Amino acid sequence: MNREPVTVMPIARRIAHVDDPALIKDSSQHIARAMIPAGDWARHDPFLLMMEDDFGIGAFGMHPHRGIETITYVIEGSLTHTDNRGNSGVLGPGDVQFMTAGSGVIHLEEPPAGERVHLLQLWLNLPAAQKMTTPRYQDLHAAAMPRHSAEGVEVTVYSGTSNGVTSPTLNHVPVTVVEMRLTAGAAFTQDLPGSYNGFVHILGGYGEFGATHTAGRAGQTLWLDRPTSGDDTELSVTAVTDLRVLLGAGEPLHEPVVAGGPFVMNTEAQIRQAFLDYRAGRFDPH
Template sequence: MLRQHLPLFSSSSSSPIYMALSRLTRQTIMSSSSPSAASVPFESPRKVVKKVLSLSQSEGDGATVRRSIGGHELRNLDPFLLLDEFSVSKPGGFPDHPHRGFETVTYMLHGAFTHQDFSGRKGTIRTGDVQWMTAGRGIVHSEMPASDGVQKGLQLWINLASKDKMIEPRYQELKSKDISQAEKHGVKVRIIAGEAFGVRSPVYTRTPTMYMDFTMQPGSQLHQPILKGWNAFMYIIEGEGVFGKEGAAPASAHHCLVLGAGDGLSVWNLSGAPLRFVLAAGQLLNEPVVQQGLFVMNSRAQIQQAMQDYYYGRNGFEKASQWSSA
């Protein structure tokens, strides 16, 4: 996805990367009618420490995005670089553009998007589908609407460790019917990455990550473990809920909620309508982040190298000058 007019910025924060979700020993979900519903089953429940309302802005070619992570209020949240809720109709979209040094996760909420890249790969993701793209050393692609009406989705950018930034590009794609799901006591979860309610996603996360889509019916509550030491956030798609602790002020659609330290999240839907939100958490990389638009590396010199490689068609961008999307 395009990202225009972004300044160069750095943040210093090294780390092993290994999927450790098996260390989660408790998966608890209780309905509001449970005898122990008032208790929170965590030693250190995570609370909301930052709340960001994502406002609409123009992006790409005639598209609109609501950017929370990656915006002025929340530059990044290691290992997460950007979160966009996008809306676009034909003939708009996100025409040919490059990436290097990170991953993009596109989750379609409504409609369809066709993706093409300079390796000749082409495919369409539809409502409920996921494309997990590792840009690695370099990719040039386009993302364009594939059906009439407004196409909506989420795109999350996940940073890669320095040792992985120049790996070969790869894709993991999941059709909606193949995404792991579970449901208990009025709470349904689609598990894009990680584990919930004892069910695990097949997606491999090079940077250890959990990413889930929860829908909670009125009166339900959720208690979801999150590994200690990981950064975590939620983005509310629709509805209103209480997050982190009972008695907290409700948060509504288009808000990104950053969680503090702890071992789990509790959510209550006290409203009369369904609540839908995504929860993401990831292991910190603790490495310098230097970003220039569509390139994310560890130093300014690496950013300059990426820009030159793209311009001159080398080191992963050899096919760039000879390709354009249909």
């Protein structure tokens, strides 16, 4: 007996909650807000925090990291970066950098003199087995990234896959990072593995998201629900006005998280060792 193949439809993701934090004015040189606050590790896994920063030169000095990746998305302005390993570069609007701190990096991020930069920086946890991996940089310039385009829709794929378009970005943690730009009235559906935890941050405009058409506006971060099965899922996005959003979603690690300043490891002993190594100059590759 011939049987027709069974088509399994993706599960439509809903929006579980909407975060709308207040701005924090650190100084005239630095305005920030915590779009993903640190500490609620299980809720945000594999993400650790996300800051929206607007700053000028001198807001940050040279500083270290270990045990994480930083994903930096430039909204406006230019960002220069240098580190103690001889790496350097410049990112412009729409560019993204994946910086794998791994075993240890000391770096500086700032705009050119006399200018300001507006950006998002997302901290992505590294698996225990990769906490001490060799540091690396991936500067992802928007113009060179793969895209999916349709009427009223342009999607830039910085990591992972969107509608069959796959980025060549290397990942220690399976993670999808895409920017969506939609004109008013346009709609788009993003495919995601059911196991991924994720969010949408609205960079500009107003739209409706997910199966229940949850409203969201510029400056808000909308978290997706977490299905009980690992089946394929999808997130619908509809632009009420012209809309620009950044989606981040990744495979949770389900590992212990211990944070100490710029270091994120799995145990208190590893945090103490990170500070000892930094103070002893062991973050220097030479």
